[in-house]
Amino acid sequence: MPLTPAGVTARTAVLDTVERPEPGDWTQTCTADEIAAQVPLAGGKPYPLAVKANISVRGLRRSAGCELLDVRPEEADAPVVALLRRSGAVVVGMANMHELAFGITSQNASYGAVRLPGRPGYLAGGSSGGSAAVVARGHAEVALGTDTGGSISIPASLCGVAGFRPSTGRWPSAGIVGLSWTRDTPGLFARSVRRLAEIDLTMLGGTMDPDQDFPRPRIGVPAELFRELHPATRAAIEPALDALADTVELVPVKLADIWELTRAAAMPIVCWEARRLLGDVAARALGMDPEQAFARLVADVRSPDVRQILEAELESPVSPDAYAIAQRQTDQARASYAELLRKHALDALAFPTTPAPAPSADCDGTVEHLGSRVDAFEVYTRNTTPGAMLGAPMVTFPLATPEAGLPVGLTIQGARFDDRRALRLAEGMAGTLSNTVAKPLD
Secondary structure, eight states, X not given: OOOXXXXXXXXXXXXXXXXXXXXXXXXXXXXXXXXXXXXXXXXXXOEEEEEETTBOOBTSBOOTTOGGGOOSBXXXXXXXXXXXXXXXXXXXXXXXXXXXXXXXXXXXXXXXXXXXXXXXXXXXXXXXXXXXXXXXXTSOSEEEEEESSSXXXXXXXXXXXXEEEOOTTTSOOTTBOOSOTTXXXXXXXXXXXXXXXXXHHHHHOOOOOTTOOOSOOEEEEEGGGGSSOOHHHHHHHHHXXXXXXXXXXXXXXXXXXXXXXXXXXXXXXXXXXXHHHHHHHHHHHHTSOHHHHHHHXXXXXXXXXXXXHHHHHHHSOOOHHHXXXXXXHHHHHHHHHHHHHHHTTOSEEEEESSSSSOOBXXXXXXXXXTTEEEXXXXXXXXXXXXXXXXXXXXXXXXXXXXXXXXXXXXXXXXOTTOXXXXXXXXXXXXXXXXXXXXXXXX
């Protein structure tokens, strides 16, 4: 389906869609007629929405970035898309992603790599890289993504936009090609935290006055998430914390057992659950038994890093006992996190979203970091995996960086299901930091 320029019309009042799509940003785009035919369900002010390619949109193909699954248009919207339509969303296309959401670069062997907007020598991050990139380019006001271990937070940080990962289970996850019922959630990208908060309020209802004052918040600063930072990241983070100290109380904390428990449980949880979720999706697409369909899917995956993970699970599956242990570790970590917030009377945690800015476009699965060649996945998920395992809300927004520098993000992580407070805190901090100047690099 080719991309056709669509002007503002009386039927949609949607901003023009992109005239020249960037290679790798999209897997499918809507024509002007298809955009004009959409009517926001609740009559809200229309705005253009890009949807990550693993989420069902009626009439569009849900490939999940995998050619084997790119077979037919979906018959119905995923519930989260239906909720966004109620808030005025008009879908303009399906955004590219890391194949099957199993990676953090959005280098997709079938649909192309998603590049950092304005800096084609770097990658946009993932797995929701296309969603973050189209918002950063201005090709969509808002974009829908999914997050298993940082797939919204990471590309939001690397692309310099705002990203919201709701608490797992707070937004509906049906109609999505996912990896983990324990970890997955849909979420949003926008140009500001306030816009994220407005949409969340419209979707789920309730009340929230973004201008309402509340007592000086106590924000935890976890030691484990400030280790081994790239100089550019540190140069953005340090003046941000200095500026925040005037309006919030920064409390040094250590994650201790939370850190160890979440890291130990992360892969057993996702491998056990992904095998079953992907097997079911492939079975429906191929008309096969789920186990046979999973094996066929693994054989057909084109991105080498994704195939390597899935082949390992196929050949040496996570055992029921190992999965049970990981479930207990996850429960223990969530209880310990709630106790950490209670013990220190914390409203949220704050930390650099990723230890380093965007990886170069020639990333081969490893990156140069602080003088060593290290695994890219390990580096870029280090700070976001704990929160995803905890099912906690995470709000990311860009910090001040030098004009020629790459974007750096700060993440505010709140208590599980206290998403509105996390959004309010992040909006307030982003406002405080709007005039912050980045520290010069040594």
